[in-house]
Amino acid sequence: MSEPILSIRGLTKTYKGGIRALDKVDLDIRAGEIFALLGPNGAGKTTLIGAVCGLVRPTGGTMTAFGHDLARDWRAARARIGLVPQELATDMFETVWRAVTYSQGLFGKPYDAARLEEILKSLSLWDKKDAQIRALSGGMKRRVLIAKALAHDPELLFLDEPTAGVDVELRKGMWQQIAALKERGVTIILTTHYIEEAEEMADRVGIIRSGRILMVDEKHAMMERLGTTEAVIDLAAPLAALPPDIAAFPVELGEGGRRLIYRGGSAGEGGGRAEVAQLTQALTRAGIAYTTLDIHDSSLEDIFVGLLGEGEPA
Amino acid sequence: MHFNLRSALSIYRREMSRAFRTAFQSILSPVLTTSLYFVVFGSVIGARMEPIGGVPYGAFIIPGLLMLTLLGETTSNASFGIYMPRFTGTIYELLSAPVGVAETLAGFVGAAATKGLILAAIILGTATFFVDYQIAHPIFAALYIMLVAASFALFGFILGIWADSFEKLGIIPLLILTPLTFLGGTFYSIRDLPAPWDAVALANPIAFLVSGLRWTFYGTSDVPIAVSLGLTLGFLVLCVVIIAVIFRTGWRLRE
Ligand SMILES: Nc1ncnc2c1ncn2[C@@H]1O[C@H](COP(=O)(O)OP(=O)(O)O)[C@@H](O)[C@H]1O
Ligand SMILES: [Mg+2]
DSSP: OOOOSEEEEEEEEEOTTSOEEEEEEEEEEOTTOEEEEEOOTTSSHHHHHHHHHTSSOOSEEEEEETTEETTTSHHHHHTTEEEEOSSOOOOTTSBHHHHHHHHHHHTTOOOOHHHHHHHHHHTTOGGGTTSBGGGSOHHHHHHHHHHHHHTTOOSEEEEESTTTTOOHHHHHHHHHHHHHHHHTTOEEEEEESOHHHHHHHOSEEEEEETTEEEEEEEHHHHHHHHOOEEEEEEESSOOSSOOHHHHTSSEEEEGGGTEEEEEESOTTTTHHHHHHHHHHHHHHHTTOOEEEEEEEEOOHHHHHHHHHHTTOOO | OOOOHHHHHHHHHHHHHHHHHTHHHHHHHHHHHHHHHIIIIIIIIGGGSOOBTTBOHHHHTHHHHHHHHHHHHHHHHHHHHHHHHHHHSTHHHHHHSSOOHHHHHHHHHHHHHHHHHHHHHHHHHHHTTTOOOOOSOHHHHHHHHHHHHHHHHHHHHHHHHHOSSHHHHHHHIIIIIHHHHIIIIISSOGGGSOTTHHHHHTTOHHHHHHHHHHHHHHSOOSSOHHHHHHHHHHHHHHHHHHHHHHHHHTTTTOO
């Protein structure tokens, strides 16, 4: 496999006051991927991004981007990195056009009006180019921040909670825009606490909590590894106990013997669903009638809840 | 040593456009203040005053008045320039850019020096309506004004990083700069003060600035020009060193 575009080793950050926001984080980001950093509020996502982008001084660890050590060759690395912050921090009195022009120059790029026009058009901001930023809606301000981050054509783009507080329609639009960036070859690291977003967008997902990365994997592999199928079978008549043929399956009785619950297999592969099919045949052979059957594969959300529930820190 | 000229120019242009956005206020306020001083001190009181060191009183006070406005405007402008991005969060962009202390200062301080020259031109233009005066060393005057503007832009920059509230931002110009400029020989020559006040007055660094600028105007000064120049340069270097340390340690900039 090719060199990672970003490589983080043992990254630790302890804020004044003693909060350990990052705890020996190791992470490799592959060129061209969309990586979703998923975790609840306060997990350390923004701190992690800040450490890479130069907003936060790490307490320990090393970071390498494009082969440059970020502590030493930060100039070379930063020229190729873009950041869209979580907070809507904009210069309210600036016009959109001036704001993106400034960003392009600040990152050392020659003035390129055609490129800026292209960026603004791709974000549906072209007709607002002469508007003052304070006159724009929240969703537009977020897009201005994206346009500013794109003005120097970064190869690695950080999006910190790009859809926080954005309504469903706009969120879908944002996903399309992010997908279009990936098409152009931009590597994207986004943070989110919406599972749906990670599930929809990401190639790989990293789950972070209390400053630790709990797991990093391909989204599909993660779902296969941890995902399960759940089937809820409502029985025509209550069962006192499970016949041995049925008890051989990963099932349990609920609702006073009226409901049979199956949990097993692995989602995505169809293993669980195939086993549920066998289970229904076994029920028929044993003469157990059922009225309804509800089956579903667990989502990233269930995986996430399961992981976060494990070993809560004292 | 890297220097990203485009980045520095971007910062410079932005600082200039920020000034032009409030151009009305930036021009009107010094014009009005200076006019008032000239009406009161230059024309009314000045008419009853003896010339000082051969310079008519109305002309004598021009360098001091210029210094008064220049120090106040430059300091507060530069401190706002860096405080506001910290306050609103837009500083993230500067901190994440391939930009170091050199580009940042070149942009901010270069703009401050330019604005200082424009301000000086406005004040001197206004002064011609009230008094007759001639500048003995115009090139030195321009250079000295730029030097002072750059120094106090750096000072304001430090102030804007240090301040964590709007009160703190306003307090140094109000409580320190304005009184020291008033007492620093704007309206009188320090040499005319009775002992021991002439010596006490020289403990005020701004007296050296006023004196230095007066030398470029009229060729006479309370203290030798070399001393004024040396002190101003020393102050500039001190501010640069402090800012370099701030950038290195990330104090008040990076968490
Ligand atoms: N500037 C700061 N000073 C002190 N603690 C901070 C600071 N910023 C964040 N923290 C703390 O660090 C932890 C991680 O925060 P953050 O990185 O913002 O998490 P996330 O982005 O995942 O919500 C939290 O406990 C937060 O309170
Ligand atoms: Mg965050």
